[in-house]
Amino acid sequence: MTPKSVTTAANLIVIFSIIAIVYVLQTIIVPLLFAVIFSIMMFPLCNLLERWKLPRAAASIISLLVLIFIISGAVSLLVNQVIVIGKNGDDLAKNFLTIYDYITKWTESTFGIERGEFTNKVREQGQSALSNAGTYVLAAFSSAGGTLANAVLIPIYIFFMLYYRDFFQDFFIRLNSGTPANKTRSILFELYAVIQSYLLGMLTVMGIVAILNTAGLLVLGIDYAWFFGIFAAVMILIPYIGIAIGSVIPALFALATMDSYWYALGIIIWFQVVQFLEGNFITPNIVGGKVNLNPLFAILSLLLGGMLFGLAGLILAIPIMAVLKIILGLNKNSKPYSFLIGEPSKDHLKKETYLNWFSKHEGKSGDME
Numbered sequence: 001m002t003p004k005s006v007t008t009a010a011n012l013i014v015i016f017s018i019i020a021i022v023y024v025l026q027t028i029i030v031p032l033l034f035a036v037i038f039s040i041m042m043f044p045l046c047n048l049l050e051r052w053k054l055p056r057a058a059a060s061i062i063s064l065l066v067l068i069f070i071i072s073g074a075v076s077l078l079v080n081q082v083i084v085i086g087k088n089g090d091d092l093a094k095n096f097l098t099i100y101d102y103i104t105k106w107t108e109s110t111f112g113i114e115r116g117e118f119t120n121k122v123r124e125q126g127q128s129a130l131s132n133a134g135t136y137v138l139a140a141f142s143s144a145g146g147t148l149a150n151a152v153l154i155p156i157y158i159f160f161m162l163y164y165r166d167f168f169q170d171f172f173i174r175l176n177s178g179t180p181a182n183k184t185r186s187i188l189f190e191l192y193a194v195i196q197s198y199l200l201g202m203l204t205v206m207g208i209v210a211i212l213n214t215a216g217l218l219v220l221g222i223d224y225a226w227f228f229g230i231f232a233a234v235m236i237l238i239p240y241i242g243i244a245i246g247s248v249i250p251a252l253f254a255l256a257t258m259d260s261y262w263y264a265l266g267i268i269i270w271f272q273v274v275q276f277l278e279g280n281f282i283t284p285n286i287v288g289g290k291v292n293l294n295p296l297f298a299i300l301s302l303l304l305g306g307m308l309f310g311l312a313g314l315i316l317a318i319p320i321m322a323v324l325k326i327i328l329g330l331n332k333n334s335k336p337y338s339f340l341i342g343e344p345s346k347d348h349l350k351k352e353t354y355l356n357w358f359s360k361h362e363g364k365s366g367d368m369e
Contacts, residue, residue, distance in 0.1 A: 023308050030312050035157030037319060039165075040195050042067050046162050060162040064155055081227035187330065194322050201286050202236075208286075209233040209243070209278050216270035220263055222254055232271060236278060243278065247271035293321055297341050 022029055042063040049059035161168070173184045214229030222228065232246025247268050254263040293301075301321040305313030321341065329338035 019308070026309055030309055030316070031154050032157060033316050033320070034312070035154050035161060037195065037199065037316070038067055038154070039158045039161035040192060041199055042158070042162065043165070043192075043196070056163055060159050063162060064159050067158070068155065078227070078230070081224055187326075191323055191326055194326060195319050198319055198322055201283075204286050205278065205283050206233040206236060208282055209236055209274060212274045212277070213243075213246075213271065216274070217250060217267065220254070220266050220270075221258075222250060222263065222267065223257060224253075228253065243271050243275040293318065293325065294341055294343050297321065 045066060046056075046059045046063040049062055050056055054062070169185065169188060172188060173181045176184045210226075210230045210233035212229075213232045214225045217225035217229055228246075228250035231249065232243055235242035235246035250271075251264040251267045254267055255261060258264070298318060298321065301317040302314055305315075305317030305320075307313070309316065325338050325341045328334040328341070
């Protein structure tokens with residue numbers, strides 16, 4: 001019988017080998033993963049068109065064109081806003097430097113800390129960064145576009161995944177020939193349902209959060225409210241701290257463009273209110289518990305995804321982790337890992353649960369010795 005330590009070591013070697021292979025082949029795998037996600041998102045439309053008696057090829061092409069139109073519109077809107085904001089980079093830099101000088105002078109007079117070479121260097125670098133803000137953000141968009149892979153290949157992948165979806169289903173059934181076909185179809189449907197539920201749910205949540213963010217910024221009179229509102233909404237992909245991070249940029253922008261720091265404080269307060277609503281009411285009621293990942297592992301997966309694939313990894317991390325949770329739950333030996341990735345139940349968060357267990361076993365500790 002193989003020792004458990006050897007089995008664990010072998011599993012770890014396999015995991016790290018898979019990660020290494022995925023990293024080496026990321027230029028092929030990342031576009032393929034995006035194609036899988038987009039094809040799942042467009043499947044309901046494609047299926048609806050087929051029910052309207054359209055041929056599958058025509059339904060697949062129309063669904064693909066709709067997806068291209070939506071993505072192109074969103075990217076064009078964001079890039080246009082970045083260009084407009086970037087044109088005001090010099091003015092923003094001057095305003096930030098005024099704020100910076102005020103803070104350093106107040107620090108010197110209050111705490112007696114003199115402005116040294118380090119703070120001057122920070123001032124110079126800050127001015128340079130803000131003056132070229134538009135260039136940096138546009139470069140980020142360009143690199144993101146490269147990470148999302150070839151703009152020609154992804155649509156081709158999506159088309160064939162929609163067009164040959166029954167063929168691929170038959171492949172998985174043949175691959176698991178020892179398992180009943182109905183069970184394999186059930187597993188595939190569960191994977192599809194989880195990914196679609198998460199993606200469509202998160203898109204809905206981001207839309208609601210974007211409207212709430214933008215409404216607050218418009219009430220405060222902040223310029224480019226839609227851009228900052230949508231940006232902060234996208235940041236909710238990072239659990240718990242996403243909106244908080246997304247509130248920093250509009251708050252700094254308000255400091256540089258408005259005549260009072262109360263605007264920046266108002267932005268931070270409003271975004272925290274939105275984060276509270278999103279975490280306690282919006283996401284639980286829309287996304288529900290179908291993904292139910294452990295927040296710790298969700299954050300770790302985002303960090304690992306970002307480390308391996310950059311922006312593309314951040315987008316793919318949560319759906320991949322949700323699918324991995326289901327796959328691990330199918331095997332008896334790997335079920336504990338599926339349990340670990342999943343969100344803890346309320347019983348695991350109760351202090352009384354541990355105290356009851358401890359009180360029951362405290363008297364037995366002597367016997368065990």
